Amino acid sequence: MSAVAVAAESAKRRGLIALIRGTGAAGIASAIVIAIALFIAIFGPFIASDANLSRLSLSYVGPAPGHLLGFDGQGRDVMARILVGARTSMLGPLLVVAICMSVGTVLAISSAWRRGAYDTVVSSGLDVLFAFPAILLAILAATVFGAGLIAAVLALAVAYTPYVARVLRGAALRERGQQYVDALSVQGLSSVSICLRHLIPNMAPLIVAQATILFGYAMVDLAAISFLGLGVQPPNPDWGVMVAENQSGLIQGYPTSALAAGVCIVIVVVAFNILGERLYEQAQRERR
Amino acid sequence: MGRLRFLARRLAMLLATLLVSSFIIFSALYLAPGNPIAVLSGGRTLPPESVKVLEERYHLDKPFLEQYAIWLGGAVHGDLGISIALRQNVSSLIAARIWTTAALVLYASIIIVLIGVGIGLLAGLRPGLLDTSAVVATSFSAAIPSFVAAILLILLFSVRLGWFPVLGNGTGLWGTAYHLTLPAFALAISALGIVARVTRASVREELQREHVQTAVSRGIPYAKLIRRHVLRNAAIPITTITGITIASLIAIAAVVERAFGLNGLGAYLVGAANSKDFAVVQGISLVLVTAFVVVNVIVDILYAVLDPRVSLESKAE
Amino acid sequence: MTDDRPLLEIEALTVQLPVEGSPRAVLRDVALSIQPGEALGLVGESGSGKSMTARAVDRLLPAGADVAGSIRFDGKDVLALKGADFRAYRDDVAMIFQDPRAHINPVRRIGDFMTEALRTNSGVSRSEASGLAVALLEDVGIPDGGRRLHQYPHELSGGLLQRVMIATALLTEPRLLLADEPTTALDVTTQAEVMAILDDLRREFGLTLLFITHDLELAAAVCDRTAVMYAGQIVEIRASTLLHGDPLHPYTAALAAARPDIDATAHRLTAIAGQPLSAFEAPEGECAFAPRCPHARERCRTEAPVLQTIDGGVVRCLRAEELRGRLEVAAHG
Numbered sequence: 001m002s003a004v005a006v007a008a009e010s011a012k013r014r015g016l017i018a019l020i021r022g023t024g025a026a027g028i029a030s031a032i033v034i035a036i037a038l039f040i041a042i043f044g045p046f047i048a049s050d051a052n053l054s055r056l057s058l059s060y061v062g063p064a065p066g067h068l069l070g071f072d073g074q075g076r077d078v079m080a081r082i083l084v085g086a087r088t089s090m091l092g093p094l095l096v097v098a099i100c101m102s103v104g105t106v107l108a109i110s111s112a113w114r115r116g117a118y119d120t121v122v123s124s125g126l127d128v129l130f131a132f133p134a135i136l137l138a139i140l141a142a143t144v145f146g147a148g149l150i151a152a153v154l155a156l157a158v159a160y161t162p163y164v165a166r167v168l169r170g171a172a173l174r175e176r177g178q179q180y181v182d183a184l185s186v187q188g189l190s191s192v193s194i195c196l197r198h199l200i201p202n203m204a205p206l207i208v209a210q211a212t213i214l215f216g217y218a219m220v221d222l223a224a225i226s227f228l229g230l231g232v233q234p235p236n237p238d239w240g241v242m243v244a245e246n247q248s249g250l251i252q253g254y255p256t257s258a259l260a261a262g263v264c265i266v267i268v269v270v271a272f273n274i275l276g277e278r279l280y281e282q283a284q285r286e287r288r
Numbered sequence: 289m290g291r292l293r294f295l296a297r298r299l300a301m302l303l304a305t306l307l308v309s310s311f312i313i314f315s316a317l318y319l320a321p322g323n324p325i326a327v328l329s330g331g332r333t334l335p336p337e338s339v340k341v342l343e344e345r346y347h348l349d350k351p352f353l354e355q356y357a358i359w360l361g362g363a364v365h366g367d368l369g370i371s372i373a374l375r376q377n378v379s380s381l382i383a384a385r386i387w388t389t390a391a392l393v394l395y396a397s398i399i400i401v402l403i404g405v406g407i408g409l410l411a412g413l414r415p416g417l418l419d420t421s422a423v424v425a426t427s428f429s430a431a432i433p434s435f436v437a438a439i440l441l442i443l444l445f446s447v448r449l450g451w452f453p454v455l456g457n458g459t460g461l462w463g464t465a466y467h468l469t470l471p472a473f474a475l476a477i478s479a480l481g482i483v484a485r486v487t488r489a490s491v492r493e494e495l496q497r498e499h500v501q502t503a504v505s506r507g508i509p510y511a512k513l514i515r516r517h518v519l520r521n522a523a524i525p526i527t528t529i530t531g532i533t534i535a536s537l538i539a540i541a542a543v544v545e546r547a548f549g550l551n552g553l554g555a556y557l558v559g560a561a562n563s564k565d566f567a568v569v570q571g572i573s574l575v576l577v578t579a580f581v582v583v584n585v586i587v588d589i590l591y592a593v594l595d596p597r598v599s600l601e602s603k604a605e
Numbered sequence: 606m607t608d609d610r611p612l613l614e615i616e617a618l619t620v621q622l623p624v625e626g627s628p629r630a631v632l633r634d635v636a637l638s639i640q641p642g643e644a645l646g647l648v649g650e651s652g653s654g655k656s657m658t659a660r661a662v663d664r665l666l667p668a669g670a671d672v673a674g675s676i677r678f679d680g681k682d683v684l685a686l687k688g689a690d691f692r693a694y695r696d697d698v699a700m701i702f703q704d705p706r707a708h709i710n711p712v713r714r715i716g717d718f719m720t721e722a723l724r725t726n727s728g729v730s731r732s733e734a735s736g737l738a739v740a741l742l743e744d745v746g747i748p749d750g751g752r753r754l755h756q757y758p759h760e761l762s763g764g765l766l767q768r769v770m771i772a773t774a775l776l777t778e779p780r781l782l783l784a785d786e787p788t789t790a791l792d793v794t795t796q797a798e799v800m801a802i803l804d805d806l807r808r809e810f811g812l813t814l815l816f817i818t819h820d821l822e823l824a825a826a827v828c829d830r831t832a833v834m835y836a837g838q839i840v841e842i843r844a845s846t847l848l849h850g851d852p853l854h855p856y857t858a859a860l861a862a863a864r865p866d867i868d869a870t871a872h873r874l875t876a877i878a879g880q881p882l883s884a885f886e887a888p889e890g891e892c893a894f895a896p897r898c899p900h901a902r903e904r905c906r907t908e909a910p911v912l913q914t915i916d917g918g919v920v921r922c923l924r925a926e927e928l929r930g931r932l933e934v935a936a937h938g
Contacts, residue, residue, distance in 0.1 A: 127301075128308045131581045133539030136573060140313065143561040143569045144320040220433040220478075224543045227435045228558050243435055247547070251454055255443050262436035269431040498707040505663050506722040506777075507695030516721075517710055524712070596712055596757040 023278035044083035085237035093218035104164025112172035134159035213276030368571035395472035408487020430481030438547035531587030646824030649834035716754030764795035837884025843918035
């Protein structure tokens with residue numbers, strides 16, 4: 001019986017590619033958009049011409065060969081700034097998600113596993129963090145540590161951790177109640193190796209879905225913080241910064257730079273939202 | 289009885305949360321690198337007597353916990369200290385700006401309830417073309433950050449069409465409403481998408497319920513069936529998501545206020561963060577956290593009011 | 606002549622439901638009738654179409670269902686009813702569902718649930734409706750009805766909720782009661798109590814009952830006649846007293862021979878060799894039960910049986926005449 005339970009449990013495991021393939025046409029299309037965005041984030045700075053090269057004579061000059069989106073108010077190539085800005089715009093959310101997912105997963109599984117006083121302490125600690133909206137926490141962090149990407153990333157990671165931990169704790173509790181966990185403990189496996197080799201792999205679809213959804217949120221919030229002037233600092237190109245620094249151009253009727261950055265943000269966020277939703281539905285379906 | 293106890297427990301949790309939050313806010317800024325005296329003096333070296341006067345005025349000579357107690361005691365009585373940059377009472381600085389933020393969030397909330405919930409209900413009850421287009425439209429609007437919405441609205445309605453002002457607060461009720469229209473939509477657009485999607489899904493789910501079938505089989509007329517059995521039950525998740533979403537706007541308002549040059553709490557908070565005006569950052573943070581937590585508690589209470597299954601001790605035999 | 610007219614008469618009822626775009630049969634040529642005051646049992650495995658038959662009678666089929674054939678209630682064509690006539694029909698026919706917990710709105714009080722139809726459709730005042738509800742709760746063995754009306758469904762046990770459901774069904778003074786596995790979701794002791802209440806009230810009120818169950822013995826105990834369904838078709842209708850000892854169809858014989866426990870469905874299913882067939886899986890032009898039938902012959906796989914009358918019963922079996930009197934023995938051997 002126990003061997004059957006353990007075998008059935010590992011049969012459910014699949015790789016990332018298989019998970020994405022299960023999300024249907026919309027999910028796969030979103031994954032492709034995300035892959036392109038990641039590609040640009042990695043290679044964009046090598047493809048683009050100098051993103052900070054300012055030629056005031058070219059201020060607000062329209063598209064030209066080699067300069068597909070024209071120039072911004074300071075005469076900088078908008079296309080180059082989009083390509084280079086992709087790096088911080090994608091890297092920031094990636095860091096946020098990596099931190100809050102690791103911390104959240106550890107907290108969720110350890111409190112679901114040990115329960116008791118430890119669980120109570122963790123849960124109440126996280127409950128207090130629920131009182132801080134992400135943007136407010138980021139503003140506080142910028143006040144304390146000074147404006148910059150690192151402070152913003154840390155603040156968002158802290159703000160998102162309670163949400164991650166709450167969702168995953170429920171899943172970990174359900175998983176803990178499964179037969180195979182008892183079977184493995186009877187076989188003498190330690191708690192840590194049951195968690196690492198069985199619990200986490202089984203929760204992987206949910207963890208991946210959660211991370212995907214949070215990436216979209218993190219992108220919006222980080223860009224908003226940069227827009228407020230508390231995140232990535234100009235003249236470094238970042239999509240949020242580009243929207244902010246183009247405000248005066250916007251009113252004069254030259255919105256290209258802000259629009260291009262805004263559109264990039266929306267496209268990537270929509271892709272993450274759709275893929276995340278599909279992955280989440282898939283994870284829910286499989287649990288039944 | 290069960291309800292009163294639920295209410296009391298929820299309020300106790302509210303106070304505890306606020307107490308811990310206030311401590312976090314205060315101590316975070318206390319631990320911040322940099323000397324408040326240096327900020328006060330603007331970088332000049334002051335004679336020791338002046339430093340002493342300043343330290344006493346701002347209680348900087350007291351131990352940390354005492355400073356916190358003084359600050360919290362003042363905060364409870366509406367005294368949030370003195371702005372280092374402006375040499376003014378933080379409470380009156382907040383009072384001068386809080387209504388702009390409150391009006392903005394309220395305006396956005398009305399938009400979310402009327403349009404977001406409205407679209408969700410229509411799409412949920414009427415499958416077909418309307419539903420499909422609502423699903424596509426709301427999944428995009430849910431992904432539009434407030435500041436991107438802001439530039440799109442400014443571009444279209446201020447720069448191109450000239451229907452609305454680009455910047456400023458406006459005066460009088462009508463003037464304020466007029467000036468706040470674009471900001472409120474910028475603030476609402478993403479939340480509106482989320483609320484519409486959850487509303488639609490909730491209505492769909494309730495329509496499938498077995499108890500709705502019972503009502504059909506008993507000949508309850510359609511309009512009444514929808515109102516008493518579908519909408520009444522869907523109201524529970526719809527109220528929750530609407531409330532939570534509205535609470536989240538309290539912080540995001542800062543972004544919209546900056547984009548539209550509104551003289552609100554959030555924009556002021558960002559300015560204070562840049563100039564390291566700690567008393568202002570502490571004061572506004574406390575106000576925003578309080579508002580956020582209170583709205584969330586109201587959502588919890590509404591949930592308990594709407595759903596009889598919540599919180600009451602089981603009396604099943 | 607009019608006295609003999611059935612209250613409910615179903616003829617050639619065929620229903621198809623769209624599944625992923627293509628229609629799937631759920632009922633195939635169902636025919637049965639119930640006389641006023643009679644109790645008819647409708648027995649079958651899950652997927653046999655017994656619940657669908659009740660849903661068709663109550664016009665509760667999902668949107669997109671393709672319905673052919675006729676359902677007549679008191680002489681009126683049920684499928685064609687509209688407006689006031691249809692509302693009157695809803696009052697005349699009441700349904701008791703399997704899972705009371707799911708079938709009663711959890712956010713409304715018991716009193717609201719019980720009296721809603723009366724207040725809405727018959728214009729009875731709230732206080733008058735509540736008085737009637739309390740009286741009926743008393744009839745189903747709930748003495749403190751006044752208190753119960755103010756409670757919410759989650760405050761009542763499953764057995765109590767099903768009694769509420771029965772009382773509610775009787776409140777509009779229906780002429781036909783459709784009971785769709787009313788005790789399946791309850792625990793064994795509660796099942797017996799609820800069943801006894803339902804049986805008593807039916808006799809007291811002179812109600813006509815269509816009782817749907819997967820339990821042949823239960824149907825036989827409560828009903829005057831019992832109809833057996835398989836793969837969306839009626840395979841036998843016969844007086845309940847004769848069904849067990851003298852079945853006409855091999856499937857009925859197999860069901861009876863398996864002698865199920867009151868709740869052990871799985872036990873009985875394994876007692877008949879092979880998998881039960883859903884209506885949409887049933888092949889055209891042959892007997893749907895043939896693959897599992899110990900008496901199947903070559904012609905059973907090439908010719909579809911039709912309903913025929915034998916000894917006051919109705920049976921759908923090509924070999925019914927030959928197998929007369931041999932079925933019970935065969936099932937045991």
